[in-house]
Amino acid sequence: MRNLTCRVDHQENCDEKVDAFLKKTYYQFGGYDNCEGMTTLDSQMQKLEADGRANRIFYLSVPQGALLDVATCIADKAQSKRGWNRIIIEKPFGFDTESSAKLTRGLLSKFYEEQIYRIDHRLGKDLIENLTVLRFSNLVFEPLWNRQYIRNVQVIVSEEWGIERSGRYFNKYGIIRDIVHSHILQTIALLAMEPPVGLNGEDIRNEKVKVLRSMKKLDLEDVVLGQYKEGVQSGGKAGSLQNSDVLWKSLIPTFVAAALYIDNARWDGVPFLIKSGIGLIKNRVEIRIQFRHVPGNLYRDQIGHSSNLATNELILREQPNEAILVKINNKVPGLGMQLDASELNLLYKDKYNVEMPDSYEQLILDVIDGDNHLFMRSDELEAAWNLLTPLLYEIESNKVAPELYQFGGRGPVGAYYLGAKHGVRWADD
Structure with missing residues (x-):
């Protein structure tokens, strides 16, 4: 009750709208x-x-464990005979390739693919919705969207809080299954896909699955696992695995960094570096696209000793503040020739006087409208698990110990060595 608001329409006649809505809601106990x-x-x-x-x-x-039983009962006993039926399923979508395939077979024995909506609330963020708009409706970006001009892509998802706020199944599944499998791989698929023939959900999902199937096998040496240890953040919040459902000194990772490669003509050789963790220094969710250096740059002497400072970037940020940033090289006003790396800044809160919808609001509206492009199709699900399952089995069978990092810090040192190995400097540091 207390979570009901009218914020999207600026609180106009809010009490009346809430009352009208509640009169249309009913509770039916059934188990x-x-x-x-x-x-x-x-x-x-x-x-x-x-x-x-x-x-x-x-x-x-x-x-x-109860999902298939409930779905079967819905299919047999509760479907409408005078309209369409759609079913929304929350994560996790299986534990590995085999368990996911079993779940998929069970669902498809009772529902058509187009009825199934696998929901991941992170995919309802405006940042994700804007990926295809920026790329396919702006000529300034689309011609540069390939290995010839892009040096690397970074997808960063970091959170301040610890396990106690990271989902009811995190302590069993860990961060790779929780964040990488759905959110990060789907983000990369949307960013890297070929232009679809249209904006129909199936057209977009056809291109996403091609990206997932083109990803190279993940080697353990290109993955860094971390687990936070007891510490205190700058805001005074304490964190410790001892105070969570996860046993201290378990091997469940709370941080992962990895280098992914897409084996196709557009992206051959371009590293897609991902970094995701909890108990870190700040909440940060962003995509950073770093472009290659200007060949034979006439201004290299004015840039300074670090050529990375002169790298153009496109930054799509959801946290801490929604923004689109373009990093360019610019002359500092005044006498002489001194260059500075500046950002062209589109900060949403300054440009748009609108209330940002919650991600669940966006996704549930998509289900009502029958727009399924942000929901994983069965073949997408299979392709993602086929990429991650061998890595997960290797980690678990070898009992790979995660590198410890301070709660409220920047994460494992190994992530920086990983970046250096692939010629990438993490841009968020």
């Missing part, structure tokens, strides 16, 4: 361990729907 509850739900829905067209969306926030 998820039998089909009787779904039969009762169907009867209640038929009373409310009367004789008109009846579309139904089922949001399944249930333990993974």
Whole structure:
């Protein structure tokens, strides 16, 4: 109740709107361990729907072990006969290739692919929605979107808080299954895909799955795992694995950095570096696209000793403040010739006087509209697990110990060595 707001329409007549909404909500107890509850739900829905067209969306926030049983009961007992039916499924989408395939087979035995919406709230962020808009509607970017001009791409997802705020299943699945499998790989797929034939969800998903299938096998030596140890952030927040559901000295990683490569003509040789962790110095979610140096740069002597300072960048930032930044080289005003790296800054809060919708709001609206481009199709799911499962098995079978890092710090030192190995300087430091 207290979470209901009218913030999107600037609080106009908020109380009236909340009351009107609540009058249309009902609670039907049924449990998820039998089909009787779904039969009762169907009867209640038929009373409310009367004789008109009846579309139904089922949001399944249930333990993974109960998912197929609940989905089967919905399919057999609660689907509408006078409209479409759609089913929303929360992470995790399996534990590895085999468990995910079993889950997919079970769902497809009862539902069509177009009815299934696998939701990851991070994919509903405006940053993700804007990826294709920036690329395909701006001539200034699309011709440069290839190995000839782009030196590396960095995807960074860092959070201040610890395990206690990172999801109910983090302590079992770890950060690779939690963040990398869906959010980061989907972000890279949207960024790196070929132009789709249209904006239809299936057209976009066809191109995304090609990117995932083109990714090279992940070698363990190109992956850095970390786990935070007890410490205090600058804001005074303490963190310790001893105070969480994860046993101290477990091998569950709370940080990962990795170098990915896409083996196709557009991206051959371009490192996609990912970095994600919790218990870090600040909340940061951004994509950084670093362009190559200008060949035979006439101003190299004015740039200074570090050529990295002269690298053009396109920065798409969701946290700490939504922004699109373009880093360019510019002459400092005044006598002489001194160059400075400056940012052309589109800060959303300064440009747009709008309330940013919550990611779940965006995604659930997409489900209502039947827009599925931000939801993983079964073949996308399989391609992502095929990339990560061999790596996960190697980590777990060899009992690879994560590198410890201070809670509230910048993460494992190994991440910097990884960047240097692939000729990349982490741009967020």
